[in-house]
Amino acid sequence: MSSILKRVLGLVVVLLGISLITFTVSHFAPGDKAMAIAHARYPGEQGFAPEILQSIRDELHLEASFWEQYLRWLGAVLQGDFGVSYNTQSSVWSTFVGSIGETVTLSLTALVFGLAGAFALAALAVRRPGSLVDRLAIIVASIGSAMPIYWLSLLLILVFAVHLDWVPAYGTGTLAHLVLPTLALAFWLMASQTRLLRSFILDAYDQPFIETLRLRGISEAEIFFRHVLRHAMLPALTMIGLDFALLLEGAVIVEILFARSGLGALLATSVLSRDLPMVMLLVMFFATTYVVINTLIDIVQMASDPRQRQGGQPTEKSI
Amino acid sequence: MSLAIPIMSHASPIRSFFVWIGGLTLILIVLLGAGLFLTPYGPAEADFLNRLATPSVSHWFGTDHLGRDIATRLLFGTFWSLGLSLMIATIGLVIGTVIGLIAALSGRGGDYALMRLTDSFFAFPELIAAVTVAGLFGPSTLNLVIALSVVSWMKFTRLARSLAVALSECDFVIQARLNGLNRWQILWRHLLPNVIPSLLVLWTNSWSRTILAVSGLSFLGFGVQPPQAEWGAMLLDGKPYMQSAPHVMIFPGIAVLISVLLINLAGDLLRDLLADPR
Numbered sequence: 001m002s003s004i005l006k007r008v009l010g011l012v013v014v015l016l017g018i019s020l021i022t023f024t025v026s027h028f029a030p031g032d033k034a035m036a037i038a039h040a041r042y043p044g045e046q047g048f049a050p051e052i053l054q055s056i057r058d059e060l061h062l063e064a065s066f067w068e069q070y071l072r073w074l075g076a077v078l079q080g081d082f083g084v085s086y087n088t089q090s091s092v093w094s095t096f097v098g099s100i101g102e103t104v105t106l107s108l109t110a111l112v113f114g115l116a117g118a119f120a121l122a123a124l125a126v127r128r129p130g131s132l133v134d135r136l137a138i139i140v141a142s143i144g145s146a147m148p149i150y151w152l153s154l155l156l157i158l159v160f161a162v163h164l165d166w167v168p169a170y171g172t173g174t175l176a177h178l179v180l181p182t183l184a185l186a187f188w189l190m191a192s193q194t195r196l197l198r199s200f201i202l203d204a205y206d207q208p209f210i211e212t213l214r215l216r217g218i219s220e221a222e223i224f225f226r227h228v229l230r231h232a233m234l235p236a237l238t239m240i241g242l243d244f245a246l247l248l249e250g251a252v253i254v255e256i257l258f259a260r261s262g263l264g265a266l267l268a269t270s271v272l273s274r275d276l277p278m279v280m281l282l283v284m285f286f287a288t289t290y291v292v293i294n295t296l297i298d299i300v301q302m303a304s305d306p307r308q309r310q311g312g313q314p315t316e317k318s319i
Numbered sequence: 320m321s322l323a324i325p326i327m328s329h330a331s332p333i334r335s336f337f338v339w340i341g342g343l344t345l346i347l348i349v350l351l352g353a354g355l356f357l358t359p360y361g362p363a364e365a366d367f368l369n370r371l372a373t374p375s376v377s378h379w380f381g382t383d384h385l386g387r388d389i390a391t392r393l394l395f396g397t398f399w400s401l402g403l404s405l406m407i408a409t410i411g412l413v414i415g416t417v418i419g420l421i422a423a424l425s426g427r428g429g430d431y432a433l434m435r436l437t438d439s440f441f442a443f444p445e446l447i448a449a450v451t452v453a454g455l456f457g458p459s460t461l462n463l464v465i466a467l468s469v470v471s472w473m474k475f476t477r478l479a480r481s482l483a484v485a486l487s488e489c490d491f492v493i494q495a496r497l498n499g500l501n502r503w504q505i506l507w508r509h510l511l512p513n514v515i516p517s518l519l520v521l522w523t524n525s526w527s528r529t530i531l532a533v534s535g536l537s538f539l540g541f542g543v544q545p546p547q548a549e550w551g552a553m554l555l556d557g558k559p560y561m562q563s564a565p566h567v568m569i570f571p572g573i574a575v576l577i578s579v580l581l582i583n584l585a586g587d588l589l590r591d592l593l594a595d596p597r
Contacts (some may be wrong), residue, residue: 010435017439053566062468146579148531151554151572154561162562241587249444268539269448271454283451288443 002185004299008083011295016295019289023070025283026276033062036086036274077284083277085272096285102262107251109182114189115240122145122197123224129202137194144191149250153257170259185250192246193266194237197232210295226270234301248286291307340585347460351397360388362395362548374566381566383557389567392548395573398551401578403464404529409466415475420510423483424502434480440451441473446532453541463542467532471525478521482514516593523586527579534575550574 034056038048041056057063078264082093125137160166160180162314168177204210205228213223255264263282270278354446366382374381380389422433445467452466453459483506486492492509498510534551536542544548545556557567 010438013435014438014442014580018442019438021439021443025455030457033370038452062323142580142583146527146576148535148538148551148572148575148579148585150535150551151568151575154554154558154568154572158561158568170441246444249446252447253535253539267452271451274455276455279451279455283443283447286444287439290444291438291442 001212004302006252007295007298007302011291014291015288018284018291019074020070022280022283022287023073023233026280027066027069029239029274029276030184031274033060033086033276040086040089040176059181082281085270085278086275087273087278091280092275095278096263096281099262099266103248103251103255103261103264106178106185106255106260107247108162110185110189110251111240111247112151113182114186115193117186117190118193118197121194122201125194125198126201128203138299141194144187144194146186147191149184149188152187153180153254156180156184157258177260181254181260184257185247185254188250189243189247192243193239197236200232200235201228203235204228209233234304237297238301241294244290244293248289324357339588343581343585351394357514358388358391358394360391362387363394380570381564383553383567384560384564389553389570392553393456393550393570396548396550396553396574397563398533399543399547400530400551400575403460403543403549404533404563405526407464407467407471407529407533408522408526411471411525412475412518414468415472416479416511416514416518418472419476419479420483420506420514423480423487423510424506430480433476437473437476440470441477443470445470445528446535449532449536450486450539450541460542460543460547460558463533463536465530467536471529474521474525475518479514482517483510486510486513516589518595520586520590523582523589527586529581530575530579530582535570 032053034053035048037056037060038052039045042048042052061069064072080093082091084090085092085095088095121137121140123133128134157180161168168174207292210223210227213227251262252264252267254260255262256268259265263285267282268279269275270282366385366387369382380393382585383389383392418433418437422430422437425433449463449469452469453462456462456465487505487510492505495505495509533542534549534554537544537549537551538555540555543552544554553571554568557564557571561568
């Protein structure tokens with residue numbers, strides 16, 4: 001159990017590191033923060049008296065030392081207070097919660113379709129390694145992972161929205177709006193996962209117990225679905241965890257491209273208008289999600305693999 | 320994930336890789352040079368009478384909304400898209416390797432601190448971090464390079480460190496230590512030459528990913544700004560016209576796709592050579 005404890009301690013250290021990096025970037029971002037806040041508080045006014053700016057600086061401790069400001073901010077964040085937006089003066093947390101649903105919907109739909117596609121393609125490929133189908137699967141995967149996702153999105157818009165007029169290109173709302181973004185993200189995910197999944201499945205087939213199962217007369221289908229897939233699942237889980245950040249990142253880019261309202265649009269607008277509290281919350285969210293998911297996956301693996309539970313290294317080669 | 324450490328007792332696979340890559344690069348440079356020399360157009364040369372022309376003999380890939388020759392702009396764009404990303408990947412390689420080797424050589428405390436710092440940086444998704452930094456500090460080429468460099472070194476650090484730690488338990492390193500070499504001499508003569516091949520595989524991988532990042536960020540408006548002929552910026556330029564003149568967005572995309580595909584193939588080739596040195 002001590003290895004799990006060590007892992008959790010490491011997580012805490014890394015989370016502190018993430019907060020420090022985020023704070024440093026926003027601290028040194030150009031622009032007068034007091035001026036930005038004054039503009040938000042008194043909309044429509046142009047010039048501000050120095051006393052007003054000074055009172056804002058005093059109120060938010062903008063002239064305190066770097067470390068004092070960092071600790072104040074960290075203290076507030078730990079209590080769940082991410083501050084108010086420079087643009088709207090409303091809580092950034094509520095804006096964030098209002099937008100996250102769109103991104104999660106898009107990511108999860110794409111994850112389901114992308115992984116299903118990748119598993120299907122990999123399963124087809126490994127039936128006869130080196131065959132035409134296998135090579136085709138590898139070619140599709142190679143081209144797909146070299147495909148810029150923004151270009152793929154443009155092509156999809158051009159074909160399915162402009163020429164065929166089947167689905168709307170831009171915006172959010174109906175299920176039809178979800179089709180093209182999901183397609184772009186799922187294809188990209190499928191392409192990036194197929195090759196690894198293929199090698200995981202081939203590795204699983206190399207295990208000695210597969211031969212035993214065959215000798216016992218168990219059908220190939222049952223061997224594949226009950227044993228090989230299960231064996232390939234463990235390395236695949238790690239891979240999906242590592243790529244989950246990539247998925248969120250891809251979702252953000254796709255959202256910007258398809259003008260969907262979600263975290264992507266929120267990130268783009270808040271970055272361009274220098275809405276620092278919003279930017280900090282978003283960046284912290286993405287980084288934290290990534291490390292937390294990876295820690296959880298590590299712990300699940302430690303718990304499910306007896307060789308790692310005792311703190312030893314797994315002996316088989318995993319890739 | 321376990322790591323295979325290819326010990327380079329014979330440098331032949333690396334050498335044949337460099338012959339390959341060197342040859343390809345030479346051919347590419349000759350083609351580029353010939354193209355730039357032979358093309359009658361300039362990258363910013365507008366011809367308003369010939370806007371959005373479809374591909375023809377005089378304009379192989381057509382012209383864009385200002386009548387600029389797309390083929391010429393793609394050629395010039397090579398320096399932006401491939402050159403910038405090569406630079407960023409190389410910055411990542413150097414910084415990452417140095418930090419990784421320092422971590423491997425310093426004691427447990429230093430190693431722990433450096434690796435948790437690396438983990439912290441690693442947590443930020445590349446494009447999101449780059450959008451944030453480039454957006455907050457103002458979209459420009461310099462800020463794009465800084466933003467992507469800041470998020471490009473961690474993979475090299477992790478690989479360099481784990482390879483170096485594994486290598487320092489090898490007999491020949493222990494032998495070197497017994498012979499009285501200090502840790503920096505061991506680092507320079509024994510660790511570095513043996514970690515470089517694996518790092519080069521990662522470097523090609525990092526280069527192709529950075530091409531996608533550079534062109535993607537430029538396309539979103541956070542990187543190289545139009546009218547520069549960067550491929551992503553060209554796509555951004557052509558986006559409003561894609562319905563009536565799809566060729567303005569087809570060719571820059573193909574250029575990105577083919578470059579990334581070729582560099583990935585080179586990386587696969589290098590990896591296979593290292594895994595199986597005949």
